[in-house]
Structures are given as C-alpha cells and as structure tokens.
C-alpha cells in the first residue's frame with residue numbers, strides 16, 4: 611500500500627487526487643495547500659488530512675511518495691523538499707522552467723535513492739499505448755519518420771514569457787517525439803507570433819533522431835479547442851500508424867496491402883478521455899513503486915524535455931540547427 615500526500619489543491623490537483631484515490635493499493639493520506647480553505651475543502655472531500663505547508667505534512671505523516679501539483683514556476687522548492695525527506699515524487703509537467711533546477715532535482719533523487727517522475731500523461735491514452743506496443747512489436751519495421759501536430763487555443767497559463775508556449779504545452783509533444791522515436795540528435799526551429807501577442811504562439815520544428823529517423827512537428831496556440839487538437843503519423847519500413855486526436859482513433863496502414871486496421875477504443879474503457887490518461891499514468895507510477903520497479907516516466911525524461919526546448923530557442927535565435935544534449 612503506497613502512502614501518498616499531495617502538494618497543491620487546484621483544479622489539476624483534483625485530477626491527481628482522483629487517480630491516487632481510485633487505486634486499491636494506494637492510501638492518499640494527506641493534502642496541503644498554502645490557502646487553508648483549499649486544503650480543508652479538498653481534504654474533507656477526500657477523507658484525507660489537511661495541512662497548510664508541505665513541511666508540516668512531511669513532519670506529521672509517514673509518506674512513501676509526494677505529488678507536486680502547483681504552478682509551473684513553483685515546482686522546484688516543493689519537489690526538492692520532498693526528495694530531501696527521502697520521498698518518491700511525481701510532479702506535473704514541465705519538470706521546471708530552468709535546466710539547472712531540473713538537473714538539481716534529478717541529482718537529488720539519485721542522491722537520496724528515490725524516484726522522480728513527471729506527468730507526461732499523454733503517453734497513457736489507449737491509442738498512444740497501443741501505438742507504442744505496435745512499434746515495439748515491429749509492426750512498422752525500422753522507423754523512418756514521425757509527423758506530429760499539437761495545436762489548441764491560447765495563450766494559456768499565467769506567464770507572458772515569449773517562449774512559454776513551448777514549456778506549457780509543447781513539452782508534451784517533445785516527450786511524445788522521444789517516446790516514439792528515441793533521442794533527438796539535432797533540430798531546427800522556426801517560431802511565429804502572427805497575432806502580435808508578444809508570445810511565440812506557433813512553432814515549426816524539424817528533427818533528426820539518433821536512430822536515423824527524421825521528424826517534423828507543428829505546435830500552436832493559434833488554433834482552438836473546438837476541433838481535434840492532435841495528429842500523429844509514425845512511418846517505418848513496413849507500414850505507418852496514424853493516431854487521431856491523441857485519443858480517438860488509431861489506424862495501421864501496412865505498406866504491402868491496401869487494407870487498413872482501424873481501432874476506436876471502446877468508450878466503456880478507461881483511457882479514452884483526456885483526463886483518463888492522468889489515471890493511467892498515476893496508476894502505473896503507484897504499481898511501479900509498489901513492485902520496486904523503475905517508474906515509467908522519469909526525471910531524466912523531464913530534463914530532456916527542457917533541453918529540447920532550449921535547443922529550439924537557440925536554433926530560432928541563432929538561425930541554425932542545434933544538438934539538444
């Protein structure tokens with residue numbers, strides 16, 4: 611039974627709480643928030659104990675793991691505090707907004723012998739999980755290219771930093787590129803601000819992977835939430851897979867036939883709506899820790915996302931291809 615406490619009782623904290631509470635091998639014991647009414651209300655709804663600071667929660671509860679679900683620019687301190695206390699941590703994305711902070715978190719987890727995880731939940735939709743299984747089973751042969759689009763309404767979030775779109779939203783897309791095609795060797799990036807928001811709201815990125823595969827990605831806050839926001843195609847020497855909207859449909863197109871396999875996950879299964887993927891990831895996190903296995907998404911995955919973002923910025927500003935790590 612994994613004993614868990616959560617830091618942050620906002621809207622996304624509620625999604626995390628639901629996921630922990632719905633697992634039979636997890637005991638969600640406590641929540642904390644700097645705003646006492648939020649901590650009290652959430653604790654009462656969950657049947658958990660309320661605290662107004664992480665330090666107080668850590669001092670009074672015997673926890674195995676801590677979830678950190680606070681605003682993007684505030685991840686560092688609560689994560690470090692939990693790691694320092696010897697707790698496993700699952701923090702929301704992006705791991706941090708600065709590479710030096712991400713590196714310190716990864717190093718602290720290693721020093722303390724605990725696991726650090728980042729909520730790249732999009733890996734855990736039913737269609738993305740199946741796409742991964744098909745690729746690993748060799749259905750596509752050797753991978754040749756990936757084409758990924760993630761576009762929705764925006765600007766979103768609280769920051770007005772010019773590159774915030776890459777940190778807030780596209781960090782998910784960069785993780786999916788690595789999840790399906792492996793490490794990025796080099797990339798080139800162009801950014802646009804067609805509405806004059808002062809934020810680079812659209813990105814076009816070309817990538818080369820260490821495997822030899824290539825990729826192209828469009829990421830944008832200049833679209834809307836009213837239509838499908840994602841599309842992915844991964845092609846190999848034997849066929850290609852197309853994933854519609856990250857959730858709704860997976861198609862397998864083998865090269866040697868005109869027949870197509872089309873899969874729509876049953877609406878009665880979990881993992882078919884966006885927030886189900888939180889549950890999928892958090893359940894996998896709980897099960898890995900209970901079994902003493904590595905967690906499925908690591909602090910290193912979080913750090914790699916930031917390194918890819920910084921490479922995009924360097925490429926855009928320097929008008930040249932950049933190696934991210």
Ligand SMILES: NC(=O)c1ccc[n+]([C@@H]2O[C@H](COP(=O)([O-])OP(=O)(O)OC[C@H]3O[C@@H](n4cnc5c(N)ncnc54)[C@H](O)[C@@H]3O)[C@@H](O)[C@H]2O)c1
Pocket residue numbers: 617618619620621622623642643644645648662663664679680681682684688702703704729730731778
């Ligand atoms: N994975 C996804 O698809 C996805 C989607 C949306 C948001 N997010 C991420 O979720 C995170 C949280 O988002 P949110 O909308 O719930 O934020 P929020 O700001 O609405 O809520 C965060 C809460 O944490 C509390 N808090 C802040 N610092 C604290 C501290 N040190 N100790 C205790 N409490 C503290 C705040 O008082 C607030 O109540 C962000 O990192 C965001 O990027 C992820």
